[in-house]
Amino acid sequence: MELHFFKDFDFTNFWNESTYSQRDYIEEFPDDKLITSIEEELGYKLPASYIELMRIQNGGLVDKDSFPTTIGTSWAEDHIAITGIMGIGREKTYSICGELGSQFMIEEWGYPNDGVYICDCPSAGHDMILLDYSKCGKSGEPEVVHVDQEYEYKKTFLAKDFETFIKGLKTDED
Template sequence: MELQFFKNFDFTNFWDNDEYSRKEYTEDFPGDELITSIEQELGYKLPDSYIELMRLQNGGTPKMTCFPTSESTSWAEDHIAITGIMGIGRDKRYSIGGDLGSQFMIDEWEYPNDGVYICDCPSAGHDMILLDYSKCGRNGEPEVVHVDQEDDYRKTFLAKDFETFIKGLKDEEEFDLE
């Protein structure tokens, strides 16, 4: 597959692919019909870079799970952490259309309906990663933000787009976890 995004990015060691990840996150590769159906259901045009990554592997847990922040969050002073990246589908619990997916977080946990929640965090629902369409509209290129349920759903800017977010993930060992 010829990549439009993620040029010069090595995915060889990107995914963890442990048993839990395969069971809870990884869906079959999404076809155009499923993508359109999920977009209509959630009300947002998914970023092309997100779709491209999901066509390489549709959801899972990356090996690099931290992203640096310029301000502190409920997770840490200088970064956030993710558990996994939700795939495009409805079959796995942690897919954007799954039982614990984006709409569930909006309906049940009262997260703001400003986009599509694409990553869960180790806090078991108390913070999430959002493709935030509040500045660009439902069909634009969303920013990636951390939404902190413990701090009145405060948003912390992470990246200008999904590709930048993925390329910016770091190993937790790069941060002082004391």
């Protein structure tokens, strides 16, 4: 597969290959038909960079799990943390259309319906990472934001797009 977005990115030590990741996150690689049906179900066009990453590995826990911030959140003063990236699918618990996926967070937890929730966080649902379409429309290029349920669903800007978000993830030690 020819890469358009992650050509210069080293995925060494990026994914966490645990049995938990296999069981609850990693989906089969998405084909065009599945991607179209997921986009129709969610009502948003998924970013090409997200689709490309999911064709490398479709979801999973990550070892590069921290993203620096300039303002504090309920998690930390200088970063947010993620547990995993939700894959494109419906089968696994933590897929964007899975049991605890994007729609669940909107319908059951009251998260803003401004896009697609793509990463869960170590807080067990008290904060999430959102592909935020509120500025670009349902088929534009969404920003990536942290949504903090503990602070009345406050959004903290993280990255201008999904590729920038992935490339900005660091390990806790970094």
